[in-house]
Amino acid sequence: MRKTVIAGNWKMNNDLAQSEKLINELKNLLQNEKPNCDVIIYPPYTSLSEASKLIKGTVIKLGAQNMYFEESGAFTGEVSASMLKSVGCEYVILGHSERRTIFEESDEVINKKIKKALSARLKPIFCVGELLSERETGITNDVIKRQILGGLNGVTEEEMKNIIIAYEPVWAIGTGKTATPSQAQEVHEFIRDLIQIDYSLETANDVTIQYGGSVKPDNAKELLSQKDIDGALVGGACLKADSFLGIIKSV
Numbered sequence: 001m002r003k004t005v006i007a008g009n010w011k012m013n014n015d016l017a018q019s020e021k022l023i024n025e026l027k028n029l030l031q032n033e034k035p036n037c038d039v040i041i042y043p044p045y046t047s048l049s050e051a052s053k054l055i056k057g058t059v060i061k062l063g064a065q066n067m068y069f070e071e072s073g074a075f076t077g078e079v080s081a082s083m084l085k086s087v088g089c090e091y092v093i094l095g096h097s098e099r100r101t102i103f104e105e106s107d108e109v110i111n112k113k114i115k116k117a118l119s120a121r122l123k124p125i126f127c128v129g130e131l132l133s134e135r136e137t138g139i140t141n142d143v144i145k146r147q148i149l150g151g152l153n154g155v156t157e158e159e160m161k162n163i164i165i166a167y168e169p170v171w172a173i174g175t176g177k178t179a180t181p182s183q184a185q186e187v188h189e190f191i192r193d194l195i196q197i198d199y200s201l202e203t204a205n206d207v208t209i210q211y212g213g214s215v216k217p218d219n220a221k222e223l224l225s226q227k228d229i230d231g232a233l234v235g236g237a238c239l240k241a242d243s244f245l246g247i248i249k250s251v
């Protein structure tokens with residue numbers, strides 16, 4: 001049985017005091033809940049250390065939004081996998097569309113990051129997704145295939161146990177436009193088929209594939225009821241504890 005994972009990507013939001021407030025609110029709301037899923041938060045780097053202390057003893061797990069693939073050295077502004085581990089991270093988002101488009105990260109760079117994260121025992125949330133122009137020209141599957149094969153190049157079947165994939169159509173991120181449940185399901189199924197071809201039926205059945213793109217409490221249930229959608233990567237709606245909880249409760 002694969003795990004359902006609801007994760008909140010805070011992006012470049014919340015200073016230290018705001019992060020403490022949001023985590024405390026989430027902790028209070030979750031106190032009387034027994035979530036039917038794993039819950040992960042991805043605060044900005046500057047809040048990770050404090051977040052790790054605040055979530056101790058709760059169901060909330062911690063991840064970072066990015067990392068660099070080198071171990072250490074002259075890479076001004078970058079953060080390594082072992083640094084993230086040292087502040088309590090278990091997960092790291094890699095290949096997010098904002099990294100691909102704004103920071104021009106290629107499939108090759110994302111692949112190096114995934115392999116480095118795995119070797120450091122950090123679990124990658126590997127994001128893929130097509131642009132609106134790519135969907136409109138009918139090349140969604142080609143784009144997804146290139147991103148999946150490029151990002152996972154050299155990743156072993158054993159290592160696949162520690163990877164979560166997130167399908168995030170770029171046109172649905174932060175736009176309020178959600179993919180319909182059947183549009184999302186279609187791509188999730190395509191990704192699972194690719195994993196089966198590249199690895200095995202068992203690995204394809206076991207890999208968690210989250211959907212991301214304007215997930216809100218009122219659309220989460222329908223998306224999550226699709227057979228190949230195993231959770232959500234949430235942006236805007238995770239910045240308020242009650243709406244993030246609403247999504248968690250819809251599992």
Ligand code: PEP
Pocket residue numbers: 009168172173174175176212213214215233234235236237
């Ligand atoms: C995201 O950034 O991964 C995301 C899905 O954002 P939003 O939920 O705001 O569309």
